[in-house]
Amino acid sequence: MSVNVQIPYSQVHALGDILLAARSGQLHTYSLTDGKLISTWKHPDVEKVAEAVNRVAEEKEVALATGAGEDAPMADDDKDEPPAKRQKMLSEQESSVSITTDMPPADVVDRESSSNGQKGKGKDKASRSRVRVEGRAKVPDRPLITHLTSTADKKHVIAVTGHDKAVWVFEHDGQGNLEELSSRIMPKRPSSIVVGPDSMIICADKFGDVYSLPLTPDPNWKAPVVAKTVTETPIEANEFTVHSRRNRRALESQQLQAKKKPNNEQDKATDAPAFELTLLLGHVSLLTALLVAEREGRKYIITADRDEHIRISRYIPQAHIIEGYCLGHKDFIGDLVIPEQRNDILISGGGENELFVWDWLAGNLASTASVLNLAQQIDSTITKVAVSGLHSLVYPSESGKLTYVLAICEGIKAIFSWLLTDDNRLNHPGVIQLPGNPLDLEIIPVEGGPPKIVAAMDPGAATPANSINIFTLNMNEERLSVDNITTVEENTVQTSDIEATEDVVRGLLYNVEYLRKKGGGGEDGEGGDAPATEVEASEEAQS
Known part of the structure; x- marks a missing residue:
């Protein structure tokens, strides 16, 4: 521990x-x-982290009191991650266990946290832990x-x-x-x-x-005005003019991208610095x-x-x-x-x-x-x-x-x-x-x-x-x-x-x-x- x-x-x-x-x-x-x-x-985030850490500590006490076990150690593969990413995963691991006291304690905690990509090894859901991994009390990045x-x-x-x-x-x-x-x-x-x-x-x-x-x-200061670009590329081909399976897949991909493009300009404007x-x-x-x-x-x-x-x-x-x-x-x-x-x-x-x-x-x-x-x-x-x-x-x-x-x-x-x-x-x-x-x-x-x-x-x-x-x-x-x-x-x-x-x-x-x-x-x-x-x-x- x-x-x-x-x-x-x-x-x-x-x-x-x-x-x-x-x-x-x-x-x-x-x-x-x-x-x-x-x-x-x-x-400003100091108090947020303090509150989250205190909440995690309380949940861990409940986990130990109910016999739910302790957090699993960090996987060996994660030890080679960049420090910033590894620290973020550790923060998430500190707080990802949510105890459900209406279920009996289990012998093994099956972690399926997306933060480290480790999947549960047991295929039978009945054999998995009764400790739910919900990630509801995430600790913000310190x-x-x-x-x-x-x-x-x-x-x-x-x-x-x-x-x-x-x-x-x-x-x-x-x-x-x-x-x-x-x-x-x-x-x-x-x-x-x-x-x-x-x-x-x-x-x-x-x-x-x-x-x-x-x-x-x-x-x-005001952000420079950038001329708008055409957000939709005209599609000359259609389902009646393609003659191969490869061209049809390309056409479907092009149509899908065309539907997404109208939001690109708004995304770029949001990402631009306001200073x-x-x-x-x-x-x-x-x-x-x-x-x-x-x-x-x-x-x-x-x-x-x-x-x-x-x-x-x-x-x-x-x-x-x-x-x-x-x-x-x-x-x-x-x-x-x-x-x-x-x-x-x-x-x-x-x-x-x-x-x-x-x-x-x-x-x-x-x-x-x-x-x-x-x-x-x-x-x-x-x-x-x-x-x-x-x-x-x-x-x-x-x-x-x-x-x-x-x-x-x-x-x-x-x-x-x-x-x-x-x-x-x-x-x-x-x-x-x-x-x-x-x-x-x-x-x-x-x-x-x-x-x-x-x-x-x-x-x-x-x-x-x-x-x-x-x-x-x-x-x-x-x-x-x-x-x-x-x-x-x-x-x-x-x-x-x-x-x-x-x-x-x-x-x-x-x-x-x-x-x-x-x-x-x-x-x-x-x-x-x-x-x-x-x-x-x-x-x-x-x-």
């Missing part, structure tokens, strides 16, 4: 002395001076804040919730209080988001497209990382995808112009970072064992650095890594300001660090061990002293550690280490929404390793899974 655990904080972002921390569908602000909670915003960022002036906060594909904009008063300004539903689920220098929101999605939308929606949204560029694969950069007086959009590509495109309004590529990865790209003080250098990492250092405008690979070697210092049995986050910081030293690159990997309890040298190499590798799996990092500059690192972690069910830890850094022989650890008061609003089984938590928060193609991919694509178009179609179906 699965035990519920607290869903940990998974996103952190700093606004001066204010820390934004996202947990499930809740966004909290904390003071970095004393660690106290300032305010809380909850997604709201989860997947991305957090802010404008340069720190007056606006942008958050993304993955389950409903929404981009939320809040006004920040400078004291930790947030006021919700707008919510816009994107065509596909966002996978990365940044704010451009002109305060335009740049959003990449899991279908491979990059859009721009204004920070504040224009209330006077200003501009398509900038597109990949043919799931986008995983997005940056806006400037070099030699010109701005660029840098995008990376699951199919090992890093593309350099010009910024608005010339985003359709591709300036170049950084090619060399043989597996998915998990994240990108342009280090502090070095806008000519790009660091990338993902499913391979190394980080790549690029002269990104020229598209040249400068050097690589092993992540696997550092990971094996913690656990010698590790054979592969999945880089989930890249960050950089500036450390003041007697010889001047030094630039460091930080990396976190999915499921590895550590922060890895390197010193970026003048000749574009990553030297002096270091390991900062953590009490939990890191989910996100935020760098807090400290005037006149070394910066701090805020880490959102998953401590796991067996570890009583806090989900948010703040580390003060030290340097020894040009390697970073931890000098002091503090925490914030995690006394957030207690609702059932922040509790879930460990399987659900993993489905929600651990989705980087899934990007790895089965068989390891390869330069010639051997051993990979479905083509990019099939992958994107699968993602679209999940959206």
Whole structure:
């Protein structure tokens, strides 16, 4: 029987002395001076999920009390499903059993849930369970804040919730209080988001497209008028003019489509966004990382995808112009970072064992650095890594300001660090061990002293550690280490929404390793899974 655990904080972002921390569908602000909670915003679906989870818990108690048995475990075939789809199935499985107390208990529960496609094996209806699988108390998709960022002036906060594909904009008063300004539903689920220098929101999605939308929606904006097209194609053939069985089947199919077409225009109008949204560029694969950069007086959009590509495109309004590529990865790209003080250098990492250092405008690979070697210092049995986050910081030293690159990997309890040298190499590798799996990092500059690192972690069910830890850094022989650890008061609003089984938590928060193609991919694509178009179609179906 699965035990519920607290869903940990998974996103952190700093606004001066204010820390934004996202947990499930809740966004909290904390003071970095004393660690106290300032305010809380909850997604409208939080209470819906809490009510559904409570109802499911009551039904499970009734099931156990009447001897109806426990939920069946997830089928082995479902374990390979994408995390978003797997989490949705788990939510449905939590609530799909409806107890009928007027029937005697049965020995076997026959599940015929459409969420996992498993059919009942017993052909005799009399042998099936008396526990009806009706799915009447479905748990809605759990709201989860997947991305957090802010404008340069720190007056606006942008958050993304993955389950409903929404981009939320809040006004920040400078004291930790947030006021919700707008919510816009994107065509596909966002996978990365940044704010451009002109305060335009740049959003990449899991279908491979990059859009721009204004920070504040224009209330006077109107969708462009599109000329109506002919919805019915004249059918010249008829049942008296066809002379073969094949032609007759084609005619019947054409007639059937003609009957359906009058509703197509209405469907397209319903799907069109009701706010200003501009398509900038597109990949043919799931986008995983997005940056806006400037070099030699010109701005660029840098995008990376699951199919090992890093593309350099010009910024608005010339985003359709591709300036170049950084090619060399043989597996998915998990994240990108342009280090502090070095806008000519790009660091990338993902499913391979190394980080790549690029002269990104020229598209040249400068050097690589092993992540696997550092990971094996913690656990010698590790054979592969999945880089989930890249960050950089500036450390003041007697010889001047030094630039460091930080990396976190999915499921590895550590922060890895390197010193970026003048000749574009990553030297002096270091390991900062953590009490939990890191989910996100935020760098807090400290005037006149070394910066701090805020880490959102998953401590796991067996570890009583806090989900948010703040580390003060030290340097020894040009390697970073931890000098002091503090925490914030995690006394957030207690609702059932922040509790879930460990399987659900993993489905929600651990989705980087899934990007790895089965068989390891390869330069010639051997051993990979479905083509990019099939992958994107699968993602679209999940959206």
